[in-house]
Each structure stands twice: as structure tokens, then as C-alpha cells.
Amino acid sequence: MLLTSAPVASADQVRDAQWPLTVYDAEKVWRTSEGAGVTVAVIDSGVDASHPDLAGQVLPGKDFTGEGSPHQDNDGHGTGMASLIAGHGHGANDSSGVMGLAPKAKVLPVRIWSTKDTLKPGNWAEGVRYAVEQGASVINLSLNDSAAYPGSKVAKAIEYAQANDVVVVAGTGNDAGTVNYPAALPGVVAVSAVDRGLNFWSKSNTGNVTVAAPGVETPQADPTSRSGYVVADGTSGSTAYISAIVALLRSKYPDLSAGQIINRLIKSAAFVNNEGKKAPDKQLGYGIARPGTALTMDIPAGPKEGPLAQSSPSTSTNSGAASEDSDSTGQTKEENSSPSGSIFLIAGIAAVVIIIAVLFVVIRSRRNGRNGGGPGPGGGIPPQGTGYPPQPPTGHQAYPNSAPNQGYPAAPGQSPQPPNPYAQQPPHQG
Template sequence: MRLWSLRWGAVPRFVGAALVAVGATGAPAIAATPAQAASTVQRRDTVREDQWQLTELRATHAWRYATGSNVTVAVIDSGVDGSHPDLAGQVLPGIDLVTGSGDGRTDPVGHGTTVAGLIAGRNDDRDGVMGLAPQAKILPVRVLDADNRYDDALIVAKGVRWAVDNGAEVINLSLGGSGNSPALAAAIDYAFARDVVVIACTGNVAPDAPAEVWYPAREPGVIAVTGLERETEGLWSGSITGPATVLAAPANGLVGARPGGTWKVQGTSFAAPLVSATAALVRAKWPEMTAGTVVNRLIKTADDLGAVGRDDRFGYGLVDPVAALTVGMSTVERNPLDNNAPPGVAGFGAAPGIEAAGGTSGNHQTGGQAPGSNAGWSAEPVGEVEESRRGLLAGGLIALGVIVAGAFTVRRFFRTR
């Protein structure tokens, strides 16, 4: 069976995290897209005091109840620097789907390391990055190349499935784009069916790009996370929001780990891991709790912002780790965000339709997979073009059947007159 790899002429390659590091000379050290992050190299002696998200989310209070121990969070991204001192001992062997070799514990971009540090950084006795779930383990799945880009959403789909098959209980997708991907939708359903919580960023505003919440954040069942300004309850100016928005978290003025040190970053890419860390805290406190109940707990305990109730700007509001760990609440039968009627690919709703442009255009960020480990995944997966052709063929056969049946009915009518 042929593997279709979609590549568009006028459409830019799918872009990863917007992350810019400015060195002492003021020249960009890393640049992906122009609109998202303005970052500066961070001095070690100011790192701790600048981690305002820990104060905003009352981390020390939350750690009385859980620290993320025995929970694995998959970071589907640019890889994770497993040798970084703030992540020492926290990064499990993963997979590099870009090179086809390696275990995902190198990061040529820095984005995945930043995401991982916000989740599980452990600077116990040093002035370094502290994650919100400091005892969670990180499973790195690399899908972004050295330019922080990928060409096909299929690589992210493979990364999601690989992460599920290799023990992830929470998946962080700090990536997205304007087009839907049936392959990625099926992979996310695969995760839901296997009791995994999936979190994604809503996306960042960029010139000449759609302002719609990115995919896969808008896939039903996924916790779509937008970003807030530092020490305010206002929306970060670069955040994309819309009806699919579920939760909000700090997004700018953040300190992140990067290969060789730390830096200041901003973007919804870095708000999402704070929600992933909160999910890890909840799963650590209640190991038997279903993913659907974890999602329900996160949205029902959020600190409501903006209009009363869920709204298009903030979703249900600011994620609240302490409330999520302490408020009494009953279990639910299914993920309350997944409003697709079963049956679907995995019993959690059908994949979204294929768009005219092929369904995979736009800016994106992260993913990964391991060679020879394709449990539940065809060795040569069918791409969107192949699926589209099958859909057209099926539709044509149905239409032909309707025409023939109609003609037969008319003929019988005139015979009986």
C-alpha cells in the first residue's frame, strides 16, 4: 500500500514552536516564526525569582498533595535535552522520528526542553528551572527537525501512537496548524481509548495566518490551552482563542530550560505544559482515575475568567492545580469535551472531514515515533490523499445507487398508471 506524503508548493512547511533566543550581540540564535516568542538568555541568579507561574498556580500548596510521581508525560516536540541539569533523571528513553535513530534525548532547537522543564524540572538545591510536576517522568518524542518544522501531520500521529504504546498517561502537544488531519484525529482517538489525557496549545498569532484555534487543539476531547499575561488575568496578546478554547495558563515572561542553560520564553506552547503538569499531579494523586474524570476535574475546578462560565477567550478559566487536587467531585463516564457521537475510530467520535487543501496546512509544532514499534499502526499508514480518494469512490458508488433506485421507482410508477 502506498504511503502518501503531502507536500505543498505555496504552503510553507509546518512550523514548530515560535522561539527566538537573543544572545549578547542581540542577533537571533534560534528563530522559527516571527510572531511568537521574544526570548533572552537568562542569568542563573534570577531564574528562581522569575518563575512567576509557580506562584500564580500555588505550586508549593499543590505539592502537599502530589508532585507527579509515577506519572509519565509524553512531550511530542523537538526532542528533550536529557543531560540538562534541571532535568537530570527525569527524561526517559524516547524516540526520534526525524532522524529515524536515537532516543529523543537530544534537542537541536530547545523548544521541547523548555516544555519538559516547565512540566518536570527539578532544581532541588540550585537556582534553576522548577517544573509544576517535579517528580513526573518525561517521555520525549521528536518530530521537529533542526529548523523546528515538520512536513506532514502524519509524523505527529505516529508520535502520539508511539507515546501511548510506550506508557504515556498524559500527552503534551505544543504544536498546531490551520488544517485538520484525519490521521492525527485517529491517533488522538487511539489515545482516548487507552485512557490518556491529551493537551495542546491553541496557537500563536502570526502575520498572514488564520486566527482560528490550531489543530489538534480543536479536536473534540483535547484540552486546548490559551495563554495569559504575566501577573494579570488578561489574555496574552499573542494568544489565539475561539470556541474550542478549554483552559488558560501563564504564557509570557516564563523562564525555560534550554540546552546549555535557560532563557525567557512566551507562547501558548509554554502555557500547555502547565496544564499537562496539572494533569500529571491529578493522575499521581489518583492513579486509578480515568482520563475522562481527570479532564472533568481540570475544567470544573478552573478559576473562571472573563464572562461567567465557559467563553471563547479563556475557556473555563485559569487552570487551578490546588482546586483540582482538593475539591470533592464524582467520577464521569466519558471525557466531557469529546462531543462526537460514537462510534468513531476508537469509539470516541469520527475524525473530522478532509479539507480542500488536503487538511494539513498551517503552522505546527512537535511529534515523534520509534522504528519497528508500530503497535496499532500500519507499517505503511494511509495518508490523507489516499483516504480522500477512497471517500470519493464510496460517495460515487452511493450516488450511483440512488440514481438507479430512483429510475426503477419512476418506471414502476408509469407501469401502474
């Protein structure tokens, strides 16, 4: 699950090494929101509720492995993600250990694997549904699973979560390929990683990226380490930081829909220290997320659906397709209903006229053919066998296999390059 990890000697060193808190000016952020009243589901290897940095933050949760308790974490990954989201440190004035970016949020542990080799592809859909039923408004998926392709059980579970106003956040992957599932599913916030210089981490997967966040050399809790902490690289950590930012926003703006929260996240992101990039960028998406700006910037709420594509019968096989209610238009479907009716009426009349004209030309052509005329230069139907051969459909293979993902519990899937989520264009087939 973690590409690299190294133990940290002491909790004081951990706090000193938490550079994301410095970059985000966390102390100032917490004056506006600490994530109170928000539940973040961490669907992972379990969360050690007894870790000193998480005591009191972890809800009962549920174990879907049949091997133990949701508070049992044999790998340490789930506890690490929970600490980056809602850790509160410990010791005098909580000055030691990991401080999460949303320290007042609650963590719902949903245990779906015990070690990286025990995650059964596509077998954690019920965990997602359980998180929704338990009131989680944010779901953190620091994992890849090629079986979470559009139309799969997992994809339908994520659609269920989105239909119930839940923000789903997932890591793009750590093998420098294209964005993996479930991050590549419509409406999911796909997160890549940056280092302490805010430079793109080269092992992050690219393509349909939504935003980026710190994911390199991030200290996090780990009950399997002798010190209780590790420093790790990977989009797992950057995903956790985005889930924390979403928790801050959901606490500050409880009346906004999941899509409107994502809109705030995207509109407030920026290409800090990355001049020359244009959104959407295949590495950083709409930029590096900025929690302070997201919380305080004057951003119109926009449509409830938000700027990311939503799953539907017509788009369920497309990753990152533009939403019909793109925020860039500033209009809702209701506002466009009257003009659309006129357009359809005009289009229908025009179609009838064209059909009549075509029939007239065809009939006349056939009559000419019976009189000995043939297709002249530049027109008519070419003789059989002289036309171009049928071409196979172009595009990406639906779900190709790829090299084993060193940073995730299962082999990643692949997804096609997306169109601009703010562009008004039909979705591409992939």
C-alpha cells in the first residue's frame, strides 16, 4: 500500500517533520474549521483506535474481512490514513505525534483487507454502502483495484454513495501509469501527489487527475512500527489530505452538496510553484488543493451536481466525461428548458426537409442508373471491393492489465484520457 516507508524515532520528530501542516498554514486554517461534525470513512486495513494520536476519534466501524475487528490493523496503512485525516497528536498541548488536517473529524474504519495480499478485487462494495448507511459524508479510498471498473459492483456502490451526497476521494496510483480505478470512475476526486517543494511526484499516475496534495515524505501513525510512526511516499497520503480538506469544507459549509464541495475544492486549487501549467493538467489536475483558500474564497455554489461528471446510463463507461451541468455555464437545466424545446422543433422540421431532399436525389439517381448511367467522378456509390476496408474502433483497451502496483493492495486498472470537465462537449468513449 505504501511505496516506501521508514520508521521515525520519536513522536516529537514526527511533528517537526509534518511539512504539509506548515505548507497549509494549518494553525490559521483551524481558526475557520477543524472538521467538527463530519465523519470520514477510511476503507482500508482497519484503524488502530488505541493509537495515542487517534484516541477518541475512531468510531466502531465494521470488519468485512472476517478476520478480526475494524480496530485491528496488521498492516498500519489504514491507521496512517486516519492519522493524516483526523489525528490530534498527544502529550503536553498535543505537541507530539501526528496532527491531522481535520483534527475534529471522526473516522469510520471499514476494514476490507488485513495485508496487501488479502484484498479481494471488487469484493469491497458492501464496505462502501456500509459507510454511506453509517452517515459518512466523505469516503477515503487510498487504494487501487482494477476490478472497480465502470458497471462493476464497486462502481455501483460508489454511484450509490454519490447519489447519497457523499464525496468519494481516491488516489491515482503510484506506478507512473494512467489514473487507476476507482479514482478513474466518474465523479470521484482523483488525487496525485506533490513533494515538499510542491513539485509533482514522478511516480504518481497521471491523466484524469482532479487535484494534487502532499504525498512525499509524510509522517504518519503506524502501529506495526516500533516507534508507532513511519515516513511514507505515495498517493495514499495525498488522498488522505484531500479527504481532510473535504471534511473541513463539509463542516464549514454543511448546506452545500457533495458536488458543490468539490466545486470549491477545484476552484480554489492553484499551480503554486508550477508556472506554465493550464487546467486541467494531466499531472496536477486543477492544481494543488489549498484548504485555507477553499474555506474562505468567495466561490459561487454552482449546480448541486458539481463540475465532475456523474455516473449515468449514458456515461457509466466513461471516465472523467464532462457533466451536462458544468459550472462553467452558470445555467441549470431548468433555465435552458424553454430554448431547448424551440431548438428541437426547428431541428425536427429541418430533418424532415433533408430526408425528403435525400429521397428525391436517391430516386432520381436510381432512375438514371436504369437508363445506363453510372456513378460519375467524385460521386455515387463505389463498386464493391474498391472502397476502404472497415476500420476497427479506435481507443483504449477497456481494462488492460499493468505492472503490479507497489503502493496499493491490488493490480491497477487503466482509464482513458479525459476531456476537460468544464468543457461543454459530448463524453468520449473509452
